[in-house]
Amino acid sequence: xxxxFKEYFFLFLGALIYxxxxxxxxxxxxxxxxxxxxxxxxxxxxxAKSLGIFIxxxxxxxxxxxxxxxxxxxxxxxxFAIFVFAGGVTFFGHLFHGQxxxxxxxxxxxxxxxxxxxxxxxxxxxxxxxxxxxxxxxAIYATRKISFSVGEIIMFINIxxxxxxGFIYDWTHALYSIITYFVAYKTMDIIIEGLNESKSVFVITxxxxxxxxxxxxxxxxxxxxIDAQGGYSGAKKRIVYCVISRLQVQKLKEIAKNIDPRAFIxxxxxxxxxxxxxxxxxx
Numbered sequence: 001x002x003x004x005f006k007e008y009f010f011l012f013l014g015a016l017i018y019x020x021x022x023x024x025x026x027x028x029x030x031x032x033x034x035x036x037x038x039x040x041x042x043x044x045x046x047x048a049k050s051l052g053i054f055i056x057x058x059x060x061x062x063x064x065x066x067x068x069x070x071x072x073x074x075x076x077x078x079x080f081a082i083f084v085f086a087g088g089v090t091f092f093g094h095l096f097h098g099q100x101x102x103x104x105x106x107x108x109x110x111x112x113x114x115x116x117x118x119x120x121x122x123x124x125x126x127x128x129x130x131x132x133x134x135x136x137x138x139a140i141y142a143t144r145k146i147s148f149s150v151g152e153i154i155m156f157i158n159i160x161x162x163x164x165x166g167f168i169y170d171w172t173h174a175l176y177s178i179i180t181y182f183v184a185y186k187t188m189d190i191i192i193e194g195l196n197e198s199k200s201v202f203v204i205t206x207x208x209x210x211x212x213x214x215x216x217x218x219x220x221x222x223x224x225x226i227d228a229q230g231g232y233s234g235a236k237k238r239i240v241y242c243v244i245s246r247l248q249v250q251k252l253k254e255i256a257k258n259i260d261p262r263a264f265i266x267x268x269x270x271x272x273x274x275x276x277x278x279x280x281x282x283x
Contacts, residue, residue, distance in 0.1 A: 007128045011081045014124030017117060018132065019088025024101035025114030026180065027051075027093070030173045031107075032165050033118065034158035034181050035133040036062070042161070042168055051093065052086035055132075062134025065141060077130035085132050111176040115183025122184065123191025198270040200243050203256050204228070205263040208238035214255045215240070219248060243273055 022033065022041075032038045040054035059082050067075045100110060125132055139153035148156075158181065166174035203211055212223040226239040244252060249267060256263045 007077070008080065010124050010128045011077060011130055012084050014121045014128070015081045015084035015132065016088045016121070017124065018121030019085050019092050020101075021114050021118035021121060022051075023089055023092035023096055025105075025110050025117065028096070028098055028100040029105070029107055029110040029114070029176070030169045031111055031114060031180050032161070032169075032173075032177045033184075034161055034177075035135040035154070037133065038158070038161040038165070038177075042164060045168060050090065052090040055086045055089065056082060059132075059134045062137040065134075066137045070137070070140070074129060074131075077128070078132070081125050081130040081132050107173075107176055108179075111180045112183055115180040116187050118180065119184035119187025120191055123188040126188065127192050193269075198243055198273050199246055199249055200268045200270045201241070201249075201252060202266040203240040203252075203263055204237060204266075205240065205256065205260045206237070207260045207263075208240050210259050211256050211263070212240045214259065215242060215252060218255060219244070219251060221248070243270055 022037065025031070026033060027041065032041045036058050037055060040051055040058060043049070043054050044051040063075055063078055063082075066078065105113075122132065131137065135154055135157050139157075142148070142153050146153075162174050162177055162181075165177055205211055208225060212225060215221055215223050221242050221244055223240050223242040226241055228237050228239050229235070230237060240256075242252075253265060256265055
């Protein structure tokens with residue numbers, strides 16, 4: 001029960017932060033977001049109808065698609081986030097009356113800070129298992145039919161949206177919209193992946209025991225040995241595997257290369273780490 005409450009609290013918070021970015025920074029500056037929200041903002045400009053209604057109505061077909069392809073829990077969480085977001089947009093729209101949160105804010109600063117706040121809100125929503133943009137759902141479905149990735153499909157959609165914005169507003173505001181989108185995208189990465197970025201490391205060597213022992217002794221990091229076999233040579237090897245912080249990468253490289261200059265080291269980003277690390281015994 002506590003887990004669900006925490007998830008929906010952050011979904012609620014993320015949706016309100018997202019709405020604040022839209023009505024407090026982007027709308028007054030004639031900067032648009034990508035995806036369904038961007039389309040809704042363009043339609044709002046053309047028709048003067050409620051932005052919140054467009055956001056809900058355009059997302060509904062994609063949510064129905066998600067119900068068939070992704071699952072009920074995701075759909076329910078997404079419904080919740082979208083309705084909170086639409087309600088937040090309506091509330092902040094009446095609160096600010098088309099004015100920016102900060103009076104006389106320069107367009108560049110509106111794009112940057114709008115993107116930061118927007119990315120924070122959307123990152124919280126995605127991190128807690130929901131979405132507020134039907135284009136992501138469409139992209140996931142489309143990858144089964146065409147040979148493009150989810151990211152490429154979303155990029156194509158957003159290029160189309162920003163191009164339309166260039167004709168409706170002007171090309172200056174369309175370019176600032178791209179800046180906002182880029183800042184928001186990077187901020188989302190930080191929120192979703194966390195500030196404490198970790199790395200998983202595989203060390204393939206003939207001296208696995210020595211390297212593993214030095215890593216545990218000098219870095220206070222536990223390691224796992226994985227039995228493996230060389231593809232060409234057929235020789236048996238033991239791979240040293242561990243998870244470290246990005247600040248420890250250079251130290252681990254030094255340890256491995258000092259023992260085996262020919263060691264093969266593969267390093268990957270780790271987005272989330274759970275579980276209890278077994279600490280070394282104090283002798």
